[in-house]
Amino acid sequence: MESVVGIFNSLADAKRAAAILRTLGIPEERITVLSPHTSDTNVEAEVPTSDAEQPGMGSAVGGTVGAALGVAGGMTAGAAVASLLVPGVGPVLAFGILGAAILGTGGAAAGVLAGDALENALADGLPRDEVYVYEDALRRGRSVVITFADDELIAQNARTELARAGAESIDAAREEWWIGLRDAEREHYTNQGGDFDLDEAKYRLGFESALHPDRRGKSGEDAAASLREKYGADANAPAFRQGYERGQRYQVYIVESCWVAPLDKQNSKAA
Secondary structure: OEEEEEEEOOHHHHHHHHHHHHHOOOOHHHEEEEEEOOOHHHHHHHOOOOOOOOOOOOOEOOOOHHHHEEEOOOOOOOOEEEEEEEOOOEEEEEEOOOHHHHHOOOOHHHHHHHOOOOOHHHHHOOOHHHHHHHHHHHHOOOEEEEEEEOOHHHHHHHHHHHHHOOOEEHHHHHHHHHHHHHHHHHHHHHHOOOOHHHHHHHHHHHHHHOOOOOOOOOOOOOOHHHHHHHHHHHHHOHHHHHHHHHHHHHHHHHHHHHHHHHHHHHHHHHO
């Protein structure tokens, strides 16, 4: 199972792209659209929630996300939709049964959502190494389309159609994200006595490894075993370790800065 991702400037474009993917024969349950939303009004207009669920609320990712799913208007009349509050991002709409699983913390969310509805191979193939790229796109008001293909031919056709529909590739989005951080990271590393031009690749590898959902909030020592398993000898390099530490600090900063505004808005409403 191979994942294919496209990033769009609007939810409307993302939904049209999802419709095109279905014409390739990709099943509905293997397509998801993630999109930010800014108010309960927008959610109510697009997603008819169930009687047991407050409009626009849903469950926080990392908790019992299954309760946030309902049958509602989405990519098609029967698409499952979750309204999620994602730390470091804010409120997100997830169209398709895989949406909340992709943004979930650890493997629990994927298990809750997949259940009997998806084969284990699909749940295990969730592209969680790229979650930070999706989150960055969502923070900037963009929408993300993710699909899963059975073979390379279908995957290539999906990439071609997403590009034709105006998608930015996940690789391009990742590079754009790093370019936005690169100057600050160069200055920091240089001030620590390092040669950024020489060590950038390993430093960036460590930085990105800290953003994997399963490692967030874990020190390098706590994550040492999984880092060695994933990255081998690179995980022991000083540049990698410094990058990992900076990645952890970056994640904390993103979560704290993104939560201040929503909380302030809630307090102003309550007043």
